[in-house]
Amino acid sequence: EVLLVESGGGVVRPGTSLRLTCATAGFTFEDFALSWVRQVPGKGLEWVSGINWNGGRTGYSDSVKGRFTVSRGNAQRSVYLQMNSLRAEDTALYYCARGLGGSEFSFDSWGQGTLVTVPS
């Protein structure tokens, strides 16, 4: 069974940093791209960042570019999202999602999310 488990969320002050971790199991980790997708409770999905199978290619949405950094540790079977200079508008549930083998931005497995709250 494919498992994705996010952790690291919490309540933080604006301007501070947070690091999210997505721990995985049940599949060959180094074969798959992974992304972070966030959702403000009651609102829609927003793709935040993604990283390919070996970490050689990353992408970011305009809303987080320059503030967030995605990375992965294949030995740890984990993907990370370093979030700096946090803003109130970053408040959301952050999901980790696995990309399909031949279609990296089709997400076939999702975690349950970790909540990040940045009070204004």
Next chain:
Amino acid sequence: QSALTQPPSASGSPGQSVTISCTGTSSDVGGYNYVSWYQQHPGKAPKLIIYEVNKRPSGVPGRFSGSKSGNTASLTVSGLQAEDEADYYCNSYAGNNNCVFGIGTKVTVL
């Protein structure tokens, strides 16, 4: 990176069909055959139901189908069932290692 346009709501009676549109630009939907659709029930993580415009993952019923014409993709749910009541999102590859989601459509089964 503007969100893809979806109607906010759609509805149909059990057994009927409903079609949801997802409109982007030539830089995303129109430029690539990498459009996916997701179903999300309240309090749950999204579930992939269509990828690469019209392919269904294993286990997804055949009454879910996808298509694309120009800058607009569509999801059709045939033979609506009560459990199809959910939020539906499209997403598309948008080049340069980016992707974009639609704003979401709430489907109500009357």
